[in-house]
Amino acid sequence: MEGSLLAKIEKISGVVPAEGEVPVFNEGDTVVIATRSPIGHYRMPTYLRGKIGKIEAIMRQMAVDNEEEGYGRNAGSKGHYYRVAIPMTEIWPDYIGSANDGLRIEIFENWLEKPSDV
Amino acid sequence: MGTENLVRKLPNDIGGDEAGKIERVEHVLLPWEKRCHALADVLDFHKIINTEEKRRGVESLGAEMIGKLSYYERWIVAFANILFQKGILTPGELAVKMSEVEGRFSDVSSTHHS
Amino acid sequence: MSDHHDHDHDHDHAPITVDELPGYFDLMETAVRELLVERKLFKAEEIRRQIEVLDSRTPALGAKVVARAWTDPAFKSRLLENGRSGCEELGITFYDDTQLIVLENTGAVHNLIVCTLCSCYPRPVLGLPPDWYKLKPYRARAVHEPRAVLEEFGTFIPGDVEIRVSDSTAIIRYLVLPMRPEGTEHLNETQLADLVTRDAMIGVIQVAYKREAA
Numbered sequence: 001m002e003g004s005l006l007a008k009i010e011k012i013s014g015v016v017p018a019e020g021e022v023p024v025f026n027e028g029d030t031v032v033i034a035t036r037s038p039i040g041h042y043r044m045p046t047y048l049r050g051k052i053g054k055i056e057a058i059m060r061q062m063a064v065d066n067e068e069e070g071y072g073r074n075a076g077s078k079g080h081y082y083r084v085a086i087p088m089t090e091i092w093p094d095y096i097g098s099a100n101d102g103l104r105i106e107i108f109e110n111w112l113e114k115p116s117d118v
Numbered sequence: 119m120g121t122e123n124l125v126r127k128l129p130n131d132i133g134g135d136e137a138g139k140i141e142r143v144e145h146v147l148l149p150w151e152k153r154c155h156a157l158a159d160v161l162d163f164h165k166i167i168n169t170e171e172k173r174r175g176v177e178s179l180g181a182e183m184i185g186k187l188s189y190y191e192r193w194i195v196a197f198a199n200i201l202f203q204k205g206i207l208t209p210g211e212l213a214v215k216m217s218e219v220e221g222r223f224s225d226v227s228s229t230h231h232s
Numbered sequence: 233m234s235d236h237h238d239h240d241h242d243h244d245h246a247p248i249t250v251d252e253l254p255g256y257f258d259l260m261e262t263a264v265r266e267l268l269v270e271r272k273l274f275k276a277e278e279i280r281r282q283i284e285v286l287d288s289r290t291p292a293l294g295a296k297v298v299a300r301a302w303t304d305p306a307f308k309s310r311l312l313e314n315g316r317s318g319c320e321e322l323g324i325t326f327y328d329d330t331q332l333i334v335l336e337n338t339g340a341v342h343n344l345i346v347c348t349l350c351s352c353y354p355r356p357v358l359g360l361p362p363d364w365y366k367l368k369p370y371r372a373r374a375v376h377e378p379r380a381v382l383e384e385f386g387t388f389i390p391g392d393v394e395i396r397v398s399d400s401t402a403i404i405r406y407l408v409l410p411m412r413p414e415g416t417e418h419l420n421e422t423q424l425a426d427l428v429t430r431d432a433m434i435g436v437i438q439v440a441y442k443r444e445a446a
Binding site for chain 3: 044
């Protein structure tokens with residue numbers, strides 16, 4: 001919903017968006033969550049590092065990277081957050097439940113990567 | 119992993135960790151706890167301490183304090199630390215002020231409650 | 233020190249009344265607040281006002297939103313499109329800069345909300361979260377064994393119904409729109425709102441309705 005709207009705006013108007021304004025990922029894209037280990041403060045839980053998911057929605061409102069916000073940055077350096085869908089069986093090999101069960105989480109763009117070989 | 123996991127995995131990052139039964143505890147906030155929550159909101163409105171800095175401040179209390187202090191005890195200690203770091207307050211000023219506040223109750227400090 | 237802050241009793245502690253020595257952390261809160269007010273970083277009045285704001289937010293607000301969505305399909309579609317503006321239509325303001333996604337439970341999907349990293353919660357609509365929502369067992373287990381967690385709350389979701397757990401981490405908060413129970417066609421919006429509990433809007437239980445014996 002949110003993502004397709006953004007895509008539409010871009011196509012119809014043809015205006016030049018500011019740097020970073022156009023989301024890097026689109027709805028339905030497969031993404032890999034990065035495996036890095038920041039220290040001090042992070043908002044990407046360790047249980048999801050390296051897992052593969054799909055972009056379910058793009059959060060229209062851009063926002064500051066919350067890892068930077070944690071050290072007092074209140075403005076600038078904005079980017080997109082994405083709502084990402086990840087199957088429970090992808091996260092937990094021993095998952096007890098239905099293969100359809102899933103997790104949804106909002107992830108800042110700099111934690112998401114395109115799969116290297118698809 | 120040895121000690122490095124103390125650094126790489128923050129104490130509040132507990133999704134998927136082993137944990138026991140969910141005890142359905144709840145309590146009505148004490149007046150100071152509610153004031154502390156309101157203080158957090160006002161600090162965030164003014165971006166004196168934003169919500170994310172508060173979270174970081176709580177994480178940096180370390181596992182022992184996170185485990186033993188109550189929710190709002192963690193918040194107020196984190197606020198104090200962040201205000202010191204930002205140069206807004208000094209540890210000495212806070213200590214003096216706490217003594218002054220405590221002094222307002224000096225006539226009851228000997229009678230006391232459990 | 234520990235005996236000072238361990239106030240498990242439930243009588244009122246009026247801040248000005250001098251009948252009891254405040255605990256260590258209570259003193260610290262007062263000291264921090266007063267120092268910041270003295271430095272003119274904010275006014276004492278702002279804290280009093282925010283306490284009123286907090287007191288005005290209870291699960292009854294969320295229940296109104298749910299009941300309206302159950303009875304007004306156009307409202308429901310606006311609410312699902314944008315949770316925050318849907319709530320704002322009913323006068324529920326968002327004082328904390330968060331956005332809201334409303335997650336609809338259906339016969340095919342059951343939603344559950346959690347915050348594994350801290351205690352993110354749709355406070356403008358539900359008020360403050362219960363303690364168990366903020367404690368380790370719920371936060372650790374909801375993302376790993378949601379069906380076992382639901383069963384501890386007495387909620388049994390059939391295997392062919394998808395469980396969707398939303399882990400809040402940033403600026404988005406979630407509110408579960410529970411399924412309207414069967415047999416409630418004759419109830420009005422107010423009566424429906426009375427059925428909706430906080431835990432149903434977290435997603436740990438479903439909304440129940442038992443027709444009262446006439």
